[in-house]
Amino acid sequence: MTVKELKEEAKSLGLVGYSKLKKEELIELIETAKAKVIEISKEEFETSVTANTENTKVLGYDNEDDWHELRAKRIGGSDVGAILGVNPYKSIVDVYVDKTEGSDFKGNNATYWGHVLEGTVLKEFSNRHKELIVYEVPYSVVNDFLIANLDGALKDKETGDYGVLEIKTTSVWNRREWEEDIIPQSYYAQIQHYLMLTGYKFAYVAVLIGGNEYKEFKVERSEEDIELIRNKSTEFYNENLLKKIPPMPDGSDAYMQHLKKKAMEIENNKIIELVGFEEKVEMLKNVTREKKELEKTENLLKEEIMLEMIREKTLKAVVGKSKFNILSKKSLDKKKLGKEQPQLLKEYEEYIEKFEEQTKDYLKESKYIMPYLGK
Structure with a gap:
């Protein structure tokens, strides 16, 4: 069939968006439309x-x-x-x-x-x-x-x-x-x-x-x-x-968000002593210290790789199957947004999805370049 005939068939099938397609693409579109489900x-x-x-x-x-x-x-x-x-x-x-x-x-x-x-x-x-x-x-x-x-x-x-x-x-x-x-x-x-x-x-x-x-x-x-x-x-x-007992914490971000939401319902600011949590608190302190050391090591490794990429004057590199890109990171211009839409900025946490959609015109390029590790 010619391209013209294919377009006529696509039209008869009630398809749209086919006018600029090549012959092979038209054939694929029509075959898919005719596929039986x-x-x-x-x-x-x-x-x-x-x-x-x-x-x-x-x-x-x-x-x-x-x-x-x-x-x-x-x-x-x-x-x-x-x-x-x-x-x-x-x-x-x-x-x-x-x-x-x-x-x-x-x-x-x-x-x-x-x-x-x-x-x-x-x-x-x-x-x-x-x-x-x-x-x-x-x-x-x-x-x-x-x-x-x-x-x-x-x-x-x-x-x-x-x-x-x-x-x-x-x-x-x-x-x-x-x-x-x-x-x-x-x-x-x-x-x-x-x-x-x-x-x-x-x-x-x-x-x-x-x-x-x-x-x-x-x-x-x-x-x-x-x-x-x-x-x-x-x-x-x-x-x-069945027992209406919430599951125990699992370390996920979602569970933390659940706890934060529950905490927002509490108005009591009285300080109390938590009994039996000494070991957990000590573990938390140790984990926090180890996390800071790991983050420092992570940054050092990224910096060394990034430095070599800069020496080679490239924004992209590979090491085996690992890919590295030096990307510019976008950040929100809160000052501009605060002047033009202060209420929207105030409601950021509660209306995050709406916020992201309406603030896309207020994004500006950061002065900093960040290394990104891909798989």
Whole structure:
């Protein structure tokens, strides 16, 4: 087909943004648009799940409110990484608060666009895997306190084996998390959680990075990891959720933020003596001293590398697989912002996301150059 004919076909398919594409790109766009993604029937999904699992059932939901109610008290795939301590953005205490007090999170730009682009990534995956039937799954797999909500299900046309398909979309700033041959640990835990509840044998993770870079990863079922997830989730449910006892601190930033939020609710300034904390305080002092020494050593090593780069008159260098860039760092011009929008500056901590969006025009280049160590 000619480019003109391809553009006419793209138009007939209701596609947009194709006018400046090359022939090869047009063909890819059209093939992806034509890729088949079927909604799996509840009967087939139930049969595929219950064939290899016990005490699980498949539930549907009529609207988003029903889905939120269904998962409100159950442990889902996105919770498991936090329970295991491998989620850098969420702590086990966040899961505890969500399940016992409810969550007021209604989504943001990232979740909105992730949902919008999910269907596109599903079709792209289907276009690349003619050996698989790709299903949408508008159902939940549940047992007493666990739940799995799959983005998609897969069926191997040759073997008949079923698998999980998980779709991710992420910012270009998170590209480093996906550079290696393995997926981030929290997503790996999520996938094994889904394999545990469905009884499926394999999974794929398809990720769209920065809106224009597609990658995919195959994940095999691991009985050892599934057993760990089952034990930790059961312990958390029985010992924390049922007994309404918050989990102990885990050293995460998220747990510290939780404690700071709780501390803000206290008005009492009376000094009290903490009994039995002498050993912990001494350990804290030692750790603080060691941290300062390590930071000094870290800075010294960076300075030596940076000095050599300056001698060589370069902003980029490599040592084996390690990459070094001398980058200029942006900082907020608070003086200018304070004059023009003092209320916005005052509400910085409470409205951090809104603040970052509205202050992008107040960024200025720092006078300092900082060495950056990449993987």
